[in-house]
Amino acid sequence: MPEIRVTPLGAGQDVGRSCILVSIAGKNVMLDCGMHMGFSDDRRFPDFSYITRSGRLTDFLDCVIISHFHLDHCGALPYFSEMVGYDGPIYMTQPTQAICPILLEDYRKIAVDKKGEANFFTSQMIKDCMKKVVAVHLHQTVQVDDELEIKAYYAGHVLGAAMFQIKVGSESVVYTGDYNMTPDRHLGAAWIDKCRPNLLITESTYATTIRDSKRCRERDFLKKVHETVERGGKLWARWPGGAARGSSRAGLPPPLQVLIPVFALGRAQELCILLETFWERMDLKAPIYFSTGLTEKANHYYKLFIPWTNQKIRKTFVQRNMFEFKHIKAFDRAFADSPGPMVVFATPGMLHAGQSLQIFRKWAGNEKNMVIMPGYCVQGTVGHKILSGQRKLEMEGRQVLEVKMQVEYMSFSAHADAKGIMQLVGQAEPENVLLVHGEAKKMEFLKQKIEQEFRVSCYMPANGETVTLPTSPSIPVGISLGLLKREMAQGLLPDAKKPRLLHGTLIMKDSNFRLVSSEQALKELGLAEHQLRFTCRVHLHDTRKEQETAVRVYSHLKSVLKDHCVQHLPDGSVTVESILIQAAAHSEDPGTKVLLVSWTYQDEELGSYLTSLLKKGLPQAS
């Protein structure tokens, strides 16, 4: 029995180090190759020894597919391909191919240069790894080999994010990666056609959340940022040095500085567009900075990959490229110590290292400041800790950092919420659903919902656990057009209530399967037909002449067999379709006539019926 097998090496009932193995019709595909931000030991990478302990990975995998450039989806790639060893093709979209090496290099720098890790992948390894990448275009059908094909669909989420359909013959799996079902300030919404895969593997980060409208969240965000810098700005103008007095909503002194930890690409651009347009509209003067040198470069990628952004930006980019920011400037480390109001975007987004963490440490002690976390934070990161209410953080060297600044969470990460996930399931109409990239408890809830609403099985394997789905693929064969047309023409006849049987011969030669009419099969194989014929003697009591008997037989059959072709031939015989009936005198009894009914095996049913009909005798002539 053919089957599809799925084993998550990462992202099974967890968020982080996405890596899912799929076996479909004898092909093995690895979906994503991510790292885990919550760990800095072995657990940060998927356990590739699961694939093979001794052999080469290339022999066991037909291809690797990367859904988008986030490190929890591609962070382990150089380790996997260069240190463990894989030389097969790695597929990703072009924006992912452009941006992912930059993030990998960033990640490597933090791990090696800042944390001093040894035995990490090198810059050269990132380059070598990227040489194995094959770029795919949206909706292009990529033939990995003669049987395995993959196709990318737009996923929203981040620039270049894609969902992938993996197909062998009539069996298919769709893997969503991370996706977003509502368009945002810079990207469009994910879309897939009704491709009816055997299995849909979907992320479920926000499995239980139904988020309010994006507009509200944006308004909230702008309000918070605005209040902070505007008051701070005025106060700072009056009391140089930032000695803030006065009051704000909660009786707190008004904060001054806003830190927004982000990843260099993705949410950052969305929020920049948001602040940029707001600053312009309100004519605000407080400076906005973007922390790393990556800014300019990052925005440049967005400018060059305009076709991947949302409709509005694509339509207006000639007049105004939305990624050319007037109000947002590059950040200098020294600015962090200057007391004025400002908004700073700093990387990385989960406050687990780098510049955002540095600035956070500087600003955390001041209750006037604010940090806005615009996205999901993985367990173990500083971001996760402060979001869960922790206010005393143990830093390296047993230092304890007291967090006095205001901590705000705004869900800006572009994942589909429960509604969006259901929507995608509805779009693709899969036979089964498998959840990854989420927390077990929340998955449980969504699983029930999907099973109830769509009446399909839903799975949520843990890492290392295998789900096996039996499939029953149909077998494509070639039918000779003559046979098909003959059948279809007859299917169009009025009395087609009874299901009609098509009869033919399937010729199987190597892997070539053809269904042809029996005559053609015999001819092709050089075989002669063997004709089997029956002739039955039916005795009838009739004193009239043979010719008259034949006439009576004719009119009787004509009246009974209305749908059949009954003919009386000049030589005195009667035919029903191709069945021949002749009347003869009985050799001994002149009062009896013998009807010779003759038919071939092909007319077996009708022949048999006729003999039994005639046996009952003819109706009395009126």
Next chain:
Amino acid sequence: MKLYCLSGHPTLPCNVLKFKSTTIMLDCGLDMNSTLNFLPLPLVQSPRLSNLPGWSLKDGNAFLDKELKECSGHVFVDSVPEFCLPETELIDLSTVDVILISNYHCMMALPYITEHTGFTGTVYATEPSVQIGRLLMEELVNFIERVPKAQSASLWKNKDIQRLLPSPLKDAVEVSTWRRCYTMQEVNSALSKIQLVGYSQKIELFGAVQVTPLSSGYALGSSNWIIQSHYEKVSYVSGSSLLTTHPQPMDQASLKNSDVLILTGLTQIPTANPDSMVGEFCSNLALTVRNGGNVLVPCYPSGVIYDLLECLYQYIDSAGLSSIPFYFISPVANSSLEFSQIFAEWLCHNKQTKVYLPEPPFPHAELIQTNKLKHYPSIHGDFSNDFRQPCVVFTGHPSLRFGDVVHFMELWGKSSLNTVIFTDVGSDVTVGTVLQRHRRDTWLYSKRPSSQLRRKQGLRDCPWHSLPDIHLEPDFSYLEALAPYQPLAMKCIYCPIDTRLNFIQVSKLLKEVQPLHVVCPEQYTQPPPAQSHRIDLMIDCQPPAMSYRRAEVLALPFKRRYEKIEIMPELADSLVPMEIKPGVSLATVSAVLHTKDNKHILQPPPRPAQPTGGKKRKRASDDIPDCKVLKPLLSGSIPVEQFVQTLEKHGFSDIKVEDTAKGHIVLLQEAETLIQIEEDSTHIICDNDEMLRVRLRDLVLKFLQKF
């Protein structure tokens, strides 16, 4: 399978393919040669043009002098220019299901088709084709609409009057069907019917046919198309290039194993080498500018201009031209330059890698940044302030009949210091034109008027008409474009840059992809008439290519034999294969055929229904078997001895076997039954004893194979 040929223009094709149950239009190019018969539309009032004398008949009758003007012995229609549409009567265009676009030059007739024929289908094109196609249409509409012309001439189109006109007006075909330019509203409506596709995307049409665009290497987003079912494959090759310029290279491998390959859009100047033309372009440009003259380059706003700017980028400094301003004037100049930078995925590998850095793929970004290249929507406005001479101006339209180029021709035409360089063969206005016009003539008139006769008709005085008529050498088309500007003092240089396939490349390609049949415009199946010895300038393949011309319907030479059908797994499990020969197995199939959306499925036959307990009286007719249910065919032969043994085993006694000429007769004396057995037949003759007959039948069947 049929091909309806709606355009005879080899590089502006418009064909309709009927394949299985679908009707597919392949491209809809717009023939703009018709505009050459019209006077240019000047942006600024031109005393010269407005004072041209009206044309009168030889007998002095001047009733046409309002419509027709004479310039240097050539007669032009003084009216809003009009275009020659593809045939609209050959096939009911409302039945077209889809239109496949191969590149932005071949979609210019789209609004005429989608907006005025009852078309309700979908158009498929790549994103760059759509975006740049939109720019080309926008430019065209803008060029024509911004110079409103009160007059619309129609008198000259009267058949009786047209006969009296001098060539080429006299020979112009189907002038009654010529149409004015569409509006922007029609363009937008037409473009809204387009669905975007990517290379190698498989698009299902009604479950019957699959179409796939492939990179053709000619322009941004340009594609060839595969149209196939499971057993048949048609390749449509239109405007392909094997040269490495900016677009993604041509995908040749996917064209293999085609039953039919339709080949259009070859280079219009098979004897010119694009590389050396670019060199000539640069040196002529430099020479003119150094001598204090201006250079005018009539061009389309997209395509070759990107390559020219890239060459100039490398050339400017070394040639000491850094102080010379380069102007690009088009209502869509800015959009075109911007769009070219965002289609990285559609570019050649070198340009793709640039965006990884990230840098703009085309160096014209730097030319703009450094102020070496400036672009303007028109000569009005900012341009008039910035304008410095000597300079180089890129502007449209290449036909020289409308657009800002008209202004520069009038402005610079009188000085021999200036040069106009023609590079953009584009696809419409130039060599192919004349060629095509000639073709039309030859099939419209069985006998071509001799040159003597033509001379009699007064063509002599027009210099470019006294020369031989047919040219694959490039001299003529641009002269035709220049006609209304004669006499002209400025230098004219012809450096056509057409990167499309030449005949040598075609012959290599055909050898590589091996189609069973080639179909192409008739112009490609014989050498250029003026150079009948150049048999290298035609398609050479076996079997010879089938040719078409405008308004013809071709029956394509292949027969469909097979169709895909899916055998459902339950049915597949029930099949019993039997090996007939080594490696060949057979299985008889009796199944129910389901057909939906052009997909065929075979399902297991339903189980016989249980008798319903005799509640209802059966009608006699219920018992009548359906004669359409065929029993399988039989094959094999019956060995008499074994057969008799079997009969005995099953309780028959008193068996007698007689030999006959062809076989045997087995007699069951007791049952008065006779079985004739021959090599290929068996005949059972018995009394009407159904039980007996069925028993014998089944015993016979044991020895035979069913099919």
